[in-house]
Amino acid sequence: MTKGKSSPPKKFQEELKANELLKTDINSITEQDFRTIIVKLIAGLAKSIEDIKETMATNNMENKNRHDESKNAINEIHNKLEVSIARIEEAEKRISDLEDTIIEKQEADKNRHKLIQEQERRVRELSNTVKRNNIHIIGIPEEEERGKGAEGVLDQIIAENFPNLGKEVNVEIQEAQRTLLRCNLNRPSA
Structure with missing residues (x-):
């Protein structure tokens, strides 16, 4: 048990073996030991590749989830923006209609005012013709x-x-x- 506690982690051991292999003279080790070391190195590399694949898959899933969340947030903002634009367009349409109504009423008021003035003029003319005891200004x-x-x-x-x-x-x-x-x-x- 003391041996398991004091031994370095497996990955570190594999890296250590790879470094030892590079440092050691290949001629001094036997072919069987060389093959064993190579097989262990390949197994370690395969394990490292699997770990990297798992890490990458986890990272990809996290990135995809973040991407989906961002996409959903963008779609939500886009929808809110479309609703706001629709409201603004509706408000602009209403304002335009109100402005048109105001212009029409102003024109109607002008026409009514002109008509009132014309009617007042006619009443004045009729009143002038009906009343006979008026002052006649000579010389004007x-x-x-x-x-x-x-x-x-x-x-x-x-x-x-x-x-x-x-x-x-x-x-x-x-x-x-x-x-x-x-x-x-x-x-x-x-």
């Missing part, structure tokens, strides 16, 4: 009034004729109308 051509409107012409007249009135009191014209020039042939003009 209708073309000038069309550019500024009746309110604008009245503001200008007040500013020219009553300069202090505009500064003291804020005079705001509520409505000014112009009657159409209808000549009544039976009535004398003034």
